[in-house]
Amino acid sequence: xxxxxxxxxxxxxxxxxxxxxxxxxxxxxxxxxxxxxxxxxxxxxxxxxxxxxxxxxxxxxxxxxxxxxxxxxxxxxxxxxxxxxxxxxxxxxxxxxxxxxxxxxxxxxxxxxxxxxxxxxxxxxxxxxxxxxxxxxxxxxxxxxxxxxxxxxxxxxxxxxxxxxxxxxxxxxxxxxxxxxxxxxxxxxxxxxxxxxxxxxxxxxxxxxxxxxxxxxxxxxxxxxxxxxxxxxxxxxxxxxxxxxxxxxxxxxxxxxxxxxxxxxxxxxxxxxxxxxxxxxxxxxxxxxxxxxxxxxxxxxxxxxxxxxxxxxxxxxxxxxxxxxxxxxxxxxxxxxxx
Amino acid sequence: xxxxxxxxxxxxxxxxxxxxxxxxxxxxxxxxxxxxxxxxxxxxxxxxxxxxxxxxxxxxxxxxxxxxxxxxxxxxxxxxxxxxxxxxxxxxxxxxxxxxxxxxxxxxxxxxxxxxxxxxxxxxxxxxxxxxxxxxxxxxxxxxxxxxxxxxxxxxxxxxxxxxxxxxxxxxxxxxxxxxxxxxxxxxxxxxxxxxxxxxxxxxxxxxxxxxxxxxxxxxxxxxxxxxxxxxxxxxxxxxxxxxxxxxxxxxxxxxxxxxxxxxxxxxxxxxxxxxxxxxxxxxxxxxxxxxxxxxxxxxxxxxxxxxxxxxxxxxxxxxxxxxxxxxxxxxxxxxxxxxxxxxxxxxxxxxxxxxxxxxxxxxxxxxxxxxxxxxxxxxxxxxxxxxxxxxxxxxxxxxxxxxxxxxxxxxxxxxxxxx
Numbered sequence: 175x176x177x178x179x180x181x182x183x184x185x186x187x188x189x190x191x192x193x194x195x196x197x198x199x200x201x202x203x204x205x206x207x208x209x210x211x212x213x214x215x216x217x218x219x220x221x222x223x224x225x226x227x228x229x230x231x232x233x234x235x236x237x238x239x240x241x242x243x244x245x246x247x248x249x250x251x252x253x254x255x256x257x258x259x260x261x262x263x264x265x266x267x268x269x270x271x272x273x274x275x276x277x278x279x280x281x282x283x284x285x286x287x288x289x290x291x292x293x294x295x296x297x298x299x300x301x302x303x304x305x306x307x308x309x310x311x312x313x314x315x316x317x318x319x320x321x322x323x324x325x326x327x328x329x330x331x332x333x334x335x336x337x338x339x340x341x342x343x344x345x346x347x348x349x350x351x352x353x354x355x356x357x358x359x360x361x362x363x364x365x366x367x368x369x370x371x372x373x374x375x376x377x378x379x380x381x382x383x384x385x386x387x388x389x390x391x392x393x394x395x396x397x398x399x400x401x402x403x404x405x406x407x408x409x410x411x412x413x414x415x416x417x418x419x420x421x422x423x424x425x426x427x428x429x430x431x432x433x434x435x436x437x438x439x440x441x442x443x444x445x446x447x448x449x450x451x452x453x454x455x456x457x458x459x460x461x462x463x464x465x466x467x468x469x470x471x472x473x474x475x476x477x478x479x480x481x482x483x484x485x486x487x488x489x490x491x492x493x494x495x496x497x498x499x500x501x502x503x504x505x506x507x508x509x510x511x512x513x
Numbered sequence: 514x515x516x517x518x519x520x521x522x523x524x525x526x527x528x529x530x531x532x533x534x535x536x537x538x539x540x541x542x543x544x545x546x547x548x549x550x551x552x553x554x555x556x557x558x559x560x561x562x563x564x565x566x567x568x569x570x571x572x573x574x575x576x577x578x579x580x581x582x583x584x585x586x587x588x589x590x591x592x593x594x595x596x597x598x599x600x601x602x603x604x605x606x607x608x609x610x611x612x613x614x615x616x617x618x619x620x621x622x623x624x625x626x627x628x629x630x631x632x633x634x635x636x637x638x639x640x641x642x643x644x645x646x647x648x649x650x651x652x653x654x655x656x657x658x659x660x661x662x663x664x665x666x667x668x669x670x671x672x673x674x675x676x677x678x679x680x681x682x683x684x685x686x687x688x689x690x691x692x693x694x695x696x697x698x699x700x701x702x703x704x705x706x707x708x709x710x711x712x713x714x715x716x717x718x719x720x721x722x723x724x725x726x727x728x729x730x731x732x733x734x735x736x737x738x739x740x741x742x743x744x745x746x747x748x749x750x751x752x753x754x755x756x757x758x759x760x761x762x763x764x765x766x767x768x769x770x771x772x773x774x775x776x777x778x779x780x781x782x783x784x785x786x787x788x789x790x791x792x793x794x795x796x797x798x799x800x801x802x803x804x805x806x807x808x809x810x811x812x813x814x815x816x817x818x819x820x821x822x823x824x825x826x827x828x829x830x831x832x833x834x835x836x837x838x839x840x841x842x843x844x845x846x847x848x849x850x851x852x853x854x855x856x857x858x859x860x861x862x863x864x865x866x867x868x869x870x871x872x873x874x875x876x877x878x879x880x881x882x883x884x885x886x887x888x889x890x891x892x893x894x895x896x897x898x899x900x901x902x903x904x905x906x907x908x909x910x911x912x913x914x915x916x917x918x919x920x921x922x923x924x925x926x927x928x929x930x931x932x933x
Contacts, residue, residue, distance in 0.1 A: 259894050287897040288569055308789075318788040320697055325886075326894035331581045334593035345697070345790065346583045348880045348891070362670045362696050363799075365789045406566075 199271050199403070199410040200244070200461055208250045211237035212270035215255040215351050219376045219484050219491040220276055229253045232484040233274040235474035236295060236401060236418060240272065243417045243457075243466040248473035257351050258326035262287055265402060272414055273402040276370060278328045288405040292415035295400050295477075297497035297506050299393035300329050301371035303378060306386050308365060313392035317342035322355050322364035324348075329369050332395040352377060366390075370397050372485065372493060379490040413460050419509035420467035423449055424476035426500055426509070431475035434468060449512045456512060477507065560900070573905070575896040576601070582891050584882050586798055589719050597892045602718065604887030605909065611805055611883065612870040612913075618809040619869060620862070623816025628846065630821050641817070648814035654875050656811050661803035661879040668696045668799075674786050691783055693791050698798040700784035700791040707778030723777065730769045737765045800881040804873065812869050819861045823854035855928045863921040867914045874910075884909060 203209050213234060214221040221231040234253065242248040256264050256275060265273045266288065276298070277283075279291040302313045302321075310316060313336070323330050325348040337344050347364050349355045356377050359367040367374070374389050381387060401418065403411045424430070427446050429437050438450040447453035450471075451464035458464055474480050481498065485491040499505025530540045564571060576598040583593050588606040591599055630641035648656070669684035674693065686693045693700040710722035741761050749755040784794030827850050835845040874885040882890070884906060893902040 259890070262897060263899055282895075283897070316789075318790050318792060320790060325891055330891065331593075331895065334581055334583050338593065344583070345796070346585055347697075348585075348882065348886070350877075350880075361665055363665050364697075 199407050200413060203244055203271055207245065208252055209237065209241040209244065209272070210252045210254060210270045211240075212256045212261055212264050212273035212275055213237065213253045214275045215257055215353070217276065217352050217373060217376050218380050219489065219493075220372070221253070221274075223253075230484070232296070232480060233276065235480045235484065236274050236421075237272070239421060239470040239473045240414060240417045242473035243420075243462055243470040244413065246463070246469055248469075258324050259350065262289060262402075265289065265404060268404075271403075271410075274400075276373065276399045277402055278370075279398045279400055280328055283402075289402050290405050290411050291398075291400050291402050292411045293400045293418045294398040294506075295418060296372060296398075298370040298372050298397040298399050300332050300368060300395040300397055301374050301393055302366045302368045302390040303359070303374045303387055304366045304390060306388050310366075310390070313366075313390045313394065314340050314342065316344065316366055318344070319365040320345040320347055320363070322347045322349055322358050322367045324352070324355060324369055325350060327369070328395070328397065333368055336394045356380070370399070372399075372491075375491050375493055376485070379492070409461060413462065416460060417467065417470050420449055420470050420512070421477040421480065422500070422507055422509035423512060424471045425478040426502060429471060429476060430479060431472060434471050438468060445512050564900070571901065572898075573901055575892075575898055575901070578896075580892065581895065584887065585880075586796075586801060586882065597888075597896065600892055601884070601888045601905075604882060604884040607801075607876075607881065607887075608870075608873050608883040608885075608913075611801065611808065611873045611876065611881075614805055615808040615812065615869045615873070616866050618805070619812040619816055619865070622809060622813035623865075624820050626813060626817035627820025627824070630817060631824060645814045645817050648811050649818070653807060653811040653872055654878055656807035657804055657875055657878055660807045661799060664799040664803055665696045668694050671695045671697070671786060671790050674791075686784075691781075693784055693786075695791065696799075697790065698796045699802065700794045700796055702781040702783050703793070703795045705780055705782050707780070708776075710777070726773060726777075727770070730773050734766050734769050738762050741765065798881070800876065800879040803879050804876045804881050808869055808872055812865055812872075815865050815868075816862065819858055819865065820854070822861075823856075823858035824850055826857045827853050852928075856930060859921065859925040859928060863918050863925070866917050866921065870913055870917060871910065 211234075213229065214231075216222040217231070219231055221229065221233040224230050229251075237251050237253070238248040241251045254264065254270050256270070256273070261273055261275055261277065262283070264270050274295075276296065277291075278298075279294065283289050284291060302316070304310050304316075316337075321333060321344050323333055323346055330346075330348075333344070333346070347358060349358055352369070352373065355367055355369070358364055360381070367377070369377075371389065371393060378384050378387050378389065401414050403414055423445070424434075427437075427443065427449075429446065429450075434450070437446060438452055441447060441450075441452075444453065448456045450468040451457055451466065455464060457466040460466070463469075475483070478500075481495065482488070485493045487494060495503075495505060497506050499507065501508040530536050561571075577596050579593075580595055580597045580600045581593050582600070584591055584600065584603050586607055587603050588610065589599075589603060591603045626641050626644060629637050630645065632638045632641075671693075673684040674682050674686070674695075684695075691702050706723055710726055712719060712721040712723070714720065741758055745756050745758045782793045784791040784796075786792075790796075831849055831853065832845050835849045836842075840848065873883055874889075876883045877885050877890065880886070888902055888909075889906045893899055896902075
């Protein structure tokens with residue numbers, strides 16, 4: 175008798191647990207009133223807390239745009255710092271709703287890790303940073319060098335491939351995150367530090383003697399970085415994807431944070447009307463409010479504004495748009511039509 | 514006519530399971546057992562269901578795929594083309610080498626400190642007290658980090674060894690120009706042989722005949738030496754006069770190894786500065802040295818206390834009796850006190866050995882790629898198989914610890930008081 179009750183209780187408990195994890199992410203975020211965003215533990219320009227403890231950066235602003243689209247308030251984001259090692263587990267286990275933490279889109283991560291990369295918000299490639307007085311001008315001259323490398327990243331595998339292809343040797347020093355990598359590199363524990371070129375630029379910007387460090391010209395891999403969601407919740411993936419695209423379309427159509435209200439009132443462009451929610455119910459189809467994408471643009475501006483404010487030329491990171499320019503300006507950033 | 518009835522033969526009723534003291538204990542045990550089994554069944558079921566929700570299956574197939582990453586310290590040949598299983602083996606060996614060396618050094622240091630702490634010399638005993646209290650009361654992780662930072666901050670960079678025009682290099686090699694200490698590691702000479710005996714692999718585990726030959730010769734030498742010493746002792750006990758053994762011991766211990774070295778053409782490869790780093794020889798990374806030094810110093814403090822407790826547990830009458838027989842204090846300690854103290858020392862010593870073995874996993878803090886760093890670190894990350902890697906890693910650590918305690922328990926039995 176007792177046993178039956180027990181089994182019944184176990185079955186019930188299991189069903190409750192199962193139901194909870196199957197609940198759609200959008201409903202969970204709305205019910206919570208807060209978006210939980212997996213972010214970097216601290217990479218200046220992309221995602222790092224500032225002196226007041228407020229998170230800021232290129233990736234962080236996308237999190238804020240998504241929060242604004244869903245909840246109407248760009249500040250309702252909780253940032254959970256994740257390392258290269260813990261980020262995907264944090265996402266899979268439901269600890270974070272979306273991971274926007276310069277993560278590279280690869281086939282393995284899409285298939286075996288059961289994750290979905292929904293867009294590419296930064297086209298990057300792996301590079302090397304060395305001290306100027308090392309006298310090296312190409313990565314192919316690094317034969318026998320000690321290289322600091324973040325563990326749990328695609329860069330680890332690219333590095334092994336690059337040295338093998340060029341038939342040169344190296345000594346790896348594995349490190350857990352960017353801060354430790356910088357410390358080891360500056361202490362001279364390694365000759366070269368390798369990670370995504372954007373990350374190197376960000377690291378270099380924070381060095382007191384940035385002019386004594388150079389980033390080598392070789393880009394040894396393709397690193398498309400983008401927001402990641404769990405596989406299986408397609409609607410949630412669509413929301414993240416199209417919030418990002420709304421920022422791209424905004425730049426393409428010249429809609430900025432400053433003029434979005436004005437444009438919404440005066441525009442005659444049907445696509446802009448659909449985007450800003452003044453005609454049709456584009457956002458409602460995703461389960462959001464009609465003006466969701468307008469709020470996303472209001473949060474931090476369009477893609478170009480976010481880029482310029484955090485990592486663009488003129489900031490300490492000083493990255494050119496390059497591949498990340500709009501398709502209309504010879505770059506790769508291209509959004510499908512809002513129709 | 515029967516005067517007394519037999520007690521009524523009770524037929525078994527279900528309520529007796531609770532109210533009858535004969536059955537109650539069993540009932541409770543069975544009930545608790547079912548609860549425990551149900552709990553584990555629930556855990557297992559939960560895991561399977563959640564894995565199914567995420568579309569992941571439990572599979573160890575990834576162990577045979579190409580690893581694709583490099584490992585700094587490798588005791589067996591490994592490249593990024595090797596499998597994850599091979600990376601696991603490299604990591605396991607890195608764990609073992611720290612654990613074994615750590616146990617040996619910590620024991621030696623611990624015994625010396627434990628004995629010295631009981632010294633009548635005020636300064637020595639106080640110094641040892643300070644050592645023990647400082648080392649065992651600060652987390653070992655901090656000691657590891659401290660050792661690593663000291664090693665990498667105070668040592669010169671490889672570039673300082675370069676001789677510039679007319680300028681003396683800022684740093685030079687030590688020990689007769691054979692060892693170079695840089696801020697990355699210590700470069701020591703590597704033994705090489707001209708005529709390798711070859712080797713083969715069993716299930717991915719490489720067997721090197723050259724190494725085996727040296728190990729075999731050394732074991733035989735020590736065994737023969739032990740035989741010589743035993744024979745001398747028996748002779749001394751029987752006749753009272755001890756035959757000279759030193760030249761026999763030297764002969765047995767050194768000649769076979771030297772002969773083997775000559776036959777195989779053993780020579781040393783001296784590290785030399787080439788490009789960015791020293792090339793040739795063996796690079797002992799600072800992560801390894803820091804981990805080993807910190808674990809040794811930390812655990813030695815505990816072992817010292819265990820040894821001190823063991824010695825204090827021996828009654829004072831034993832040493833008084835030994836002194837009365839005319840034994841000097843050193844001989845008393847060696848022949849009378851320590852052998853008896855071992856009975857008290859060994860069991861807690863086993864725990865310390867297990868602690869060292871498990872604490873090697875803290876090497877992750879200084880990027881030491883042990884089992885935790887390869888299987889539980891990079892392999893886990895690159896394949897995304899957390900559950901499989903964690904379970905396998907736990908099983909390996911468990912096996913390792915149980916093996917150590919089994920061996921040590923045998924030793925413990927051999928030193929226990931024999932009751933005849």
